[in-house]
Amino acid sequence: xxDGTSFVVYGVIVSAISFVIIYFLTPVAIRLLEARGRVxxxxxxxxxxxxxxxxxxxxxxxIAAAELLLYAATLNSAxxxxxxxxxxxxxxxxxxxxxxxxxxxxxxxxxxxxVPLVILGAHGNNLNLIFGSAFIPLLYVPLIFVIIPIxxxxxxxxxxxxxxxxxxxxISTIPLLASIAIFGGSPEVFLAGLPLLFGTIALYRYHRFxxxxxxxxxxxxxxxxxxGALAIAGSSEIIGVIALLPAVMNSFLFLASVKKIVEHxxxxxxxxxxxxxxxxxxxxERSAPATLVRLILAEGPLCEKEIGNQIFRLAVFxxxxxxxxxxxxxxxxxxx
Amino acid sequence: MWAMxxxxxxxxxxxxxxxxxxxxxxxxxxxxISIIQAAIAFALVIALVFGLSRMKRLYLQxxxxxxx
Numbered sequence: 120x121x122d123g124t125s126f127v128v129y130g131v132i133v134s135a136i137s138f139v140i141i142y143f144l145t146p147v148a149i150r151l152l153e154a155r156g157r158v159x160x161x162x163x164x165x166x167x168x169x170x171x172x173x174x175x176x177x178x179x180x181x182i183a184a185a186e187l188l189l190y191a192a193t194l195n196s197a198x199x200x201x202x203x204x205x206x207x208x209x210x211x212x213x214x215x216x217x218x219x220x221x222x223x224x225x226x227x228x229x230x231x232x233x234v235p236l237v238i239l240g241a242h243g244n245n246l247n248l249i250f251g252s253a254f255i256p257l258l259y260v261p262l263i264f265v266i267i268p269i270x271x272x273x274x275x276x277x278x279x280x281x282x283x284x285x286x287x288x289x290i291s292t293i294p295l296l297a298s299i300a301i302f303g304g305s306p307e308v309f310l311a312g313l314p315l316l317f318g319t320i321a322l323y324r325y326h327r328f329x330x331x332x333x334x335x336x337x338x339x340x341x342x343x344x345x346x347g348a349l350a351i352a353g354s355s356e357i358i359g360v361i362a363l364l365p366a367v368m369n370s371f372l373f374l375a376s377v378k379k380i381v382e383h384x385x386x387x388x389x390x391x392x393x394x395x396x397x398x399x400x401x402x403x404e405r406s407a408p409a410t411l412v413r414l415i416l417a418e419g420p421l422c423e424k425e426i427g428n429q430i431f432r433l434a435v436f437x438x439x440x441x442x443x444x445x446x447x448x449x450x451x452x453x454x455x
Numbered sequence: 456m457w458a459m460x461x462x463x464x465x466x467x468x469x470x471x472x473x474x475x476x477x478x479x480x481x482x483x484x485x486x487x488i489s490i491i492q493a494a495i496a497f498a499l500v501i502a503l504v505f506g507l508s509r510m511k512r513l514y515l516q517x518x519x520x521x522x523x
Contacts, residue, residue, distance in 0.1 A: 248465075250464055253492075256485075257485065258492065361457060368507075371504070409511055409515055414511075414514065414515070417514075417515065447461075
């Protein structure tokens with residue numbers, strides 16, 4: 120068990136490592152990717168500028184360096200499990216960044232990312248349900264294989280506009296870390312979550328509107344899978360789901376519309392249309408899938424930055440709901 | 456949706472988690488109890504999905520017209 124001083128020192132070090140590596144390596148990655156022609160058009164801007172992609176390897180480097188140091192210092196198996204889950208999700212995303220793969224590939228391949236959590240026993244036998252916990256030793260393992268593909272793919276699906284993926288993860292991770300600190304029972308898991316928060320803050324510097332780099336599938340899948348792994352290892356599954364609600368809703372709306380797992384590029388009718396003034400409007404086509412952005416645009420056309428801000432406002436609102444849920448759980452578990 | 460999640464969580468804690476106590480008097484087989492709990496939880500999630508799907512359709516029809 121960590122003493123108070125070690126806890127603070129390790130916390131500062133792992134936060135600084137992930138932040139500094141991602142903050143200073145991303146510009147290098149931008150130059151390298153541009154030199155190699157690894158760019159994609161930013162479709163919602165005039166003249167569709169070319170933006171480098173993916174930032175996943177840099178995010179992975181920052182998070183892996185911090186988690187490896189934390190594991191070396193604590194030898195905590197949950198820290199190793201979170202790192203391995205994140206790494207496998209990164210590899211899955213990196214393959215998808217480099218090849219055109221069918222829609223089922225990511226959710227199925229992300230099942231592999233759940234394996235380290237099970238093998239290393241990073242999960243408990245109780246599902247934390249705010250009003251109490253359910254002892255489900257047999258059911259918990261299949262639940263892990265559901266949670267990791269969902270969290271990975273929801274962050275991947277919501278990252279459709281400049282800065283949305285990274286900004287959303289920053290906002291959602293704050294209540295998750297609070298829940299892990301209060302209910303997680305393991306300071307090491309809380310420390311393992313800090314590189315996610317601080318690494319993503321560093322990434323946001325370059326990903327925010329107007330983006331200078333896109334995270335790619337490798338970046339978004341690793342962020343989402345790491346979020347899910349922390350929620351599992353930190354006994355904060357439901358709080359994590361509440362914090363992710365806008366992204367979960369987005370995935371649900373899309374799946375409920377197209378009724379099968381497909382890549383967005385495979386959808387024939389786009390959910391939004393680009394107007395001449397570069398504002399986005401909701402598609403009036405009956406066959407267009409429902410997405411969070413289409414629902415936001417149902418009120419009227421908006422520019423890309425305004426939509427991103429609307430999504431952030433939703434994320435802040437659900438983060439507050441997550442904090443309210445933490446407060447309810449705290450009262451039930453510990454009394455007033 | 457938050458209220459729906461809290462409602463489902465409360466239902467699971469109050470009625471589904473202690474199913475071994477009031478249905479099997481703590482004598483039930485762990486696998487059988489887990490299957491029953493999983494089936495109830497799965498049915499709840501399906502109901503939640505149908506409810507959300509209905510809400511989504513109503514919202515889109517209200518905002519974008521009845522053809523959606």
